[in-house]
Amino acid sequence: MRCVLQLLVLLLSLCVEPGGAQAQAQKATEARTWTNSEGRTMQARLVRREAENLTFLLQNGQHATLTISQLSAVDQHFVRINFPTTVAAKWPDVVEVSNRALDVKAVEEDLAKRSYIYRSEFFQFTAQDKLAVSVMKEIARTFESAHALVSALPWSIDPSPPADLGFYQAKFYLNRRNYILDGGPENSGGVYFTGDRIFRIPFDSLGLEMRGKTWFKNDSYRNDTLVHEITHQMMHDFLPFLPMWIIEGSAEYTEMIPYNAGKFLAGAHQRGIKEYVRDFQENRGISFSDATNLAANMTVTHDQWNERSRVSSGGQARLYHASAILVYYFCHLDGDGTGTRFIDYMKSIGKARDAWAAFFKNPAVKRNADGNFSYPSTLPLPEQPRDETYGFSQLSILLNGRTPEQLEEDIREAYRKIGIR
Structure with a gap:
């Protein structure tokens, strides 16, 4: 696990793309010089505050988190005035x-x-x-x-x-x-x-x-x-933009939620993941420890997924297994356990969906039954690609500056804490 000092050094070594954050004043959301409690400075843009945790978007597209207490007194005051705290998303x-x-x-x-x-x-x-x-x-x-x-x-x-x-x-x-x-x-x-x-x-x-x-x-x-x-x-409407591990992992997630008498017991999700892991072990011979190189699974393309599934049913089962482990981790074990990064990632995908929905509502755009479409050359396409490349480009939200090795360590440590090894 990385320490706060390592994260702070990383933040101070990078600069950030300018831009705005929803529901904040223009001057507050522009890139600015931030000073930490030790007097070191950085150029960054604050994009989210949740309680005492601050999320910055880095120039390379990665997100990283600091606490308010790590900033100078002046910048702490700036944050509290311009970025009121947000309530963590409520899970059912x-x-x-x-x-x-x-x-x-x-x-x-x-x-x-x-x-x-x-x-x-x-x-x-x-x-x-x-x-x-x-x-x-x-x-x-x-x-x-x-x-x-x-x-x-x-x-x-x-x-x-x-x-x-x-x-x-x-x-x-x-x-x-x-x-x-x-x-x-x-x-x-x-x-x-x-x-x-x-x-x-x-x-x-x-x-x-x-x-x-x-x-x-x-x-x-x-x-x-x-x-x-x-x-x-x-x-x-999300599927065109998502990597396969999220498409299948999210479906495996809902599938594992305990269901009884017409009710999904969503709050019992930890019971669900434990039963899911045990089922794969007992009925398919795939154990939790077999899910290796999890970060690599996050960049498997649709074509690569289909090829691995075609080669063997075991290969397909391993892909589903790893995907479920990843989605559950990002929903309930990553960071403070509230799924903040996964929620932010899906919000980003939602913006792409909304942009394309608005594009298709334009009367000049003609859609065919097979899903293809035509449009005037003078009409600009949404800035987000309508394919998995956009979903891949947003994975930095989930990685939050972690290397594949660091992410793997974080995942295994988080699962160990709930008794899954």
Whole structure:
């Protein structure tokens, strides 16, 4: 672990790009000369204050933290006047949905087309066979609860259904053959396609069983895969910008949150990560100690991820395992344990999402069904690239000046403190 002195020396050796911080006066957010308690000076821009901790953005894009007490008396006064303290983001404890969300209605039944459409508050479900509304209510509970969970997490997602579709879309297939014929991967229990924004899943992956001539839901069925894929659906607008480890690690995170009787026990996340690590050890032969070079996993590209997954299922499992360990660490173990850096990182991604959303709302921009788009050459694109390179460029927020070796040490030490080795 690095000491405060090392961090201070690093800060004093670098300068910072000028710019503004939200909700602060212009003069307060510009790069300025800061003096520490020992009389040493630096050029820096203060971008965040949380209680007594100050975050500076460095010229190379990295973020670093000092406490107010390390500054001179004059600069301490400047901070307290111009940067009122912010309240740490609130992580949810218990997440459940309202009865309104579970008011499921059958809106179409077409035996000839084998199309049965049901709606809950945010979702439209198209099934290949008729399902009792009581059964659909239990299925909808998982979907709506996952939506509520992602909404409650301080990740800046703020999920809402696609405006052109009105509802999140899900298709349920009578059997795996139909699922695969409509594009479902053979080795999957369910899949979300970003192209048409539809979540596809066969009946058996929903825990549906035919008893006589009626479909029933198996109450003992685990909904892990379901929650994982719904999380991708909720994060649709973030996906273009994110590295694969965050895309899959965030879905593994929601999947590991204990779920009981329609409630996500989000406050029991530590129990969730311990069970997750134990499950990988017992059922897949992958232990926590096998997750090495974690910082290197943070820069794995989409193509590299797909290649490693293609080569072996074990390689894919290791990628998911490492991603979950990373996301949980940054959410609950990094720094003061409040997930500040991960929250800031996701806010940065959220700004890119918002910039592109505004761009696509321009009537001059034409989007095709396949996701491609055209626009006048005179219309500037948003400054953030709409691909994973932007997500990679923001990783300095998470690294906070740490080398890969230092990050690895921090991660292992943090997990040791909660009994995971």
